Amino acid sequence: MSRFKQANLSKVKTISLANRKSKAEVASFGRLYNAASAKGFFESLPDYLKAADLMEFIGRVGKARKLGFPFHLMMGAHVIKVGLSPLIIELIERKIVTGISLHSAGLIHDLELAFAGKTSEDVAIGLNDGSFGMSRQTAELFADVVTLAEKYSLGLGEAAGRFINEKRARYKKYSLLAFADKMAVPATVHLVIGTDIVAQHSVYKAGPAAEASYRDFKILANLLMDADKGGVIANIGSAVILPEVFLKALTIARNLKRQKSNLTTANFDMISHYRPIMNVVSRPTETGGKGFNFIGHHEIMIPLLAWGLISYIPSTK
Numbered sequence: 001m002s003r004f005k006q007a008n009l010s011k012v013k014t015i016s017l018a019n020r021k022s023k024a025e026v027a028s029f030g031r032l033y034n035a036a037s038a039k040g041f042f043e044s045l046p047d048y049l050k051a052a053d054l055m056e057f058i059g060r061v062g063k064a065r066k067l068g069f070p071f072h073l074m075m076g077a078h079v080i081k082v083g084l085s086p087l088i089i090e091l092i093e094r095k096i097v098t099g100i101s102l103h104s105a106g107l108i109h110d111l112e113l114a115f116a117g118k119t120s121e122d123v124a125i126g127l128n129d130g131s132f133g134m135s136r137q138t139a140e141l142f143a144d145v146v147t148l149a150e151k152y153s154l155g156l157g158e159a160a161g162r163f164i165n166e167k168r169a170r171y172k173k174y175s176l177l178a179f180a181d182k183m184a185v186p187a188t189v190h191l192v193i194g195t196d197i198v199a200q201h202s203v204y205k206a207g208p209a210a211e212a213s214y215r216d217f218k219i220l221a222n223l224l225m226d227a228d229k230g231g232v233i234a235n236i237g238s239a240v241i242l243p244e245v246f247l248k249a250l251t252i253a254r255n256l257k258r259q260k261s262n263l264t265t266a267n268f269d270m271i272s273h274y275r276p277i278m279n280v281v282s283r284p285t286e287t288g289g290k291g292f293n294f295i296g297h298h299e300i301m302i303p304l305l306a307w308g309l310i311s312y313i314p315s316t317k
Contacts, residue, residue: 009202014136022118024109026174029083030303032090038311050294054308057292060264061096061232062313069231070098070223072186074246074280076237077105080113080176081120082299087306089179094315099186100157100176101220103241104196104213107160107189110177111141114169133197143203149212150205155219156212157187186223188216190245217249224253232264235280237298239269243279250284261288268294268301 042058045051061071073088091097102110112119115137126132141163149159161181164172172178180187191213198204227233228250235242254261265284267276272295281291294301 009200009204012134012200012202013130014134014139014201015131017112017116017135017137020121020135022112022116022120023122024081024083024113024120025118026083026113026171029086029174030299031086032310033303033307038307042308042311053292054294054305056290057232057264057266057294058305058308058312060290061309064230064232064264065096065098065313067230069229070227071096071232072099072101072223072227072234073097074101074233074235074238074242075106076103076239076242077109078237079298079302080106080109084298084302085110085113085174085176087303088176089174091306091309092179092183092185094310094313096309096313096315097185099188099223100180101188101190101216101242101245102157102176103238104156104189104191104198104209107145107156107177108138108142108196108198110175111145111160111164112138114164114172114175114178115141115167117171117174133200135197136201139198139201139203142198142209143201143205146205146209146212149215150208153215154212155187155216156189156191156209157216159212160189161187186219188220189213190216190220190241192241217245218252220245221249221252221256224250225257228253228257228261228263229259230262232266233280233284234266234268235276236268236302237270238276239273240275243275247279247283261285263289264291265289266292266294268296268298268305270297271295 109119145160145163148163149156161177164175164178165181177187193206265280267280281293285291
């Protein structure tokens with residue numbers, strides 16, 4: 001027994017998700033623009049600097065998918081909050097994207113969207129009055145996902161997708177994890193204890209949640225063995241957690257399966273951060289393959305990327 005007193009989470013005052021003001025709603029989400037005229041736009045770009053890099057990256061994704069290698073997306077929660085889920089879902093449906101990884105904030109936003117059609121609260125206002133993160137429905141949904149993962153020995157991502165589909169969540173068509181489950185593609189969620197609003201609630205089960213996330217870590221390590229031979233990994237908007245998880249999972253993949261690396265990586269973010277540059281772009285491609293770095297706002301860059309991928313890579317849906 002610890003000598004130090006702990007906060008009693010059973011006494012926290014919760015609020016309703018339905019009544020909570022949210023900054024992101026599905027009515028404002030992005031959608032894929034008709035790709036019929038896209039090639040003309042991309043062919044008009046100058047063959048220099050980042051325009052040339054973007055075209056080369058799209059070409060590498062196309063080559064990887066043609067040869068049967070994966071194109072796996074790692075995404076921070078901001079990708080969901082700025083309404084990009086429909087575009088990622090379209091890329092999964094077309095079998096261009098073969099799997100996704102989120103950290104647990106991404107899971108929380110995905111759950112809120114699936115069941116409430118909205119997510120992303122005002123942190124400053126909620127922090128001042130102690131209501132930030134206190135939505136009881138969010139905590140209960142997360143706890144139910146963890147219970148399902150524990151019962152069936154699932155990863156956190158697979159359990160979440162199955163849970164959303166089994167409960168027939170009203171807005172499940174906007175859920176990345178539900179669609180990944182439907183398409184039977186790997187979706188992993190990587191947890192850090194204490195960084196998420198659900199840890200503020202007494203229903204949070206840290207041990208089983210961590211165990212489920214650890215299963216996802218091993219799932220990611222396993223799929224990276226195939227990706228390292230000629231696949232593509234892109235990190236979108238995760239500055240610390242996913243680049244760190246990726247580096248360790250890739251180390252396991254290379255430890256278990258020694259082979260010549262031909263990995264393509266890319267980082268998409270609004271500013272340049274140390275860990276994505278080192279752990280995604282530079283270090284993993286030193287002995288083979290190539291790393292790219294693209295700076296720009298997600299709500300502009302990711303639709304542009306999706307438009308280019310769909311224009312140049314044949315759909316197999």
